[in-house]
Amino acid sequence: MDVQTGKIIGFKLVKKLMVQGDLERYACGSLLNELVNEENCKIDIFLTDRHKGIRCDMRINHSNIEHEFDIWHISKSLMKRMKTLDKKYPDAFLWKTSISNHLWWSAQTCHGDGDLLVKKFTSILKHISNIHEWVEDGELIKCEHAPLSNDEQRNKLWINQNSESYFALKKIITAKDCIKDLAHAKHFIHTGRLESYHNVRLKYMPKRIHLKYNGMYIRSILAIIDHNSNLNKNPIGEKVVYSKSLRKYTIKTRFEPTKSEWRRVLLENIQTAIRNGVPVVCEQFTYSNKNAPKNIAPVTKPDLDDLKAKRFSRFSSNK
Numbered sequence: 001m002d003v004q005t006g007k008i009i010g011f012k013l014v015k016k017l018m019v020q021g022d023l024e025r026y027a028c029g030s031l032l033n034e035l036v037n038e039e040n041c042k043i044d045i046f047l048t049d050r051h052k053g054i055r056c057d058m059r060i061n062h063s064n065i066e067h068e069f070d071i072w073h074i075s076k077s078l079m080k081r082m083k084t085l086d087k088k089y090p091d092a093f094l095w096k097t098s099i100s101n102h103l104w105w106s107a108q109t110c111h112g113d114g115d116l117l118v119k120k121f122t123s124i125l126k127h128i129s130n131i132h133e134w135v136e137d138g139e140l141i142k143c144e145h146a147p148l149s150n151d152e153q154r155n156k157l158w159i160n161q162n163s164e165s166y167f168a169l170k171k172i173i174t175a176k177d178c179i180k181d182l183a184h185a186k187h188f189i190h191t192g193r194l195e196s197y198h199n200v201r202l203k204y205m206p207k208r209i210h211l212k213y214n215g216m217y218i219r220s221i222l223a224i225i226d227h228n229s230n231l232n233k234n235p236i237g238e239k240v241v242y243s244k245s246l247r248k249y250t251i252k253t254r255f256e257p258t259k260s261e262w263r264r265v266l267l268e269n270i271q272t273a274i275r276n277g278v279p280v281v282c283e284q285f286t287y288s289n290k291n292a293p294k295n296i297a298p299v300t301k302p303d304l305d306d307l308k309a310k311r312f313s314r315f316s317s318n319k
Helices: 023-038 052-061 071-085 096-108 114-122 150-155 164-173 176-185 192-204 213-228 261-275 283-289 304-310
Strands: 045-048 066-069 133-136 139-142 235-243 248-255
Touching (some): 023 052, 045 052, 052 066, 066 071, 066 176, 071 096, 071 164, 071 176, 192 213
Parallel strands (some): 045 066
Antiparallel strands (some): 133 139, 235 248
């Protein structure tokens, strides 16, 4: 997906046994090579989740492209770790939503500075202890929120810096992998619109239905056309929805209905091509399908009669 336009500009469909090793890493690497080498796309920043294989591939084969991590995935991973505090340290767990909001705010206001992002995010450890001014490296640092009233200070469940809850929370926030990956989210890019495309894709490829490779390939194209044709929908109001992650109802923006004009145009183009004797089978589709195995079994399917000859039952009786 192109971040600026929100359009899907390419996809790679890989089936098990087509390649050896990590499918996601192979698909990502091969698609990136096609975009750069064949389509001549100039890519400055490439945004992914924190997949270790993709991270390694980017570092070795595409060192000239800046690899950025999705802030949504970092937040999701952090909240998963915070959940471990629920039973043993409930006072620390109550800060879960505030810490998540602070992470997003830190990424949004760091102005592309990774070190500043880390410094802003870890400053939450001061705030939760009711410390809003402190000296760090000879510099006076303050929280950027408005001064708290006496009532706000009394009603907040502050955490003592000498308590077990504080050290448990500090261990999560200052974890080496979290701090290292956080610097890669300095441009505040997230995959929210990509998740919207995945929702559209599920309409064409429901997970409860088994589809063959050819069907998935064609349905992927239809999902991309549908998504790219409905990028500029205008908001028309708000709606109340239940959030599984937050465990409560939240307000979301309601947009105008999805347009399906592209389907009529597509059918008209197909009919015109057939009348003019133009082949409607895409060469690229035929090429991409030639290496796809018929199934995911790693061994050749045996003959039914051979299996029957080798089969025996422990319940059979010899007379």
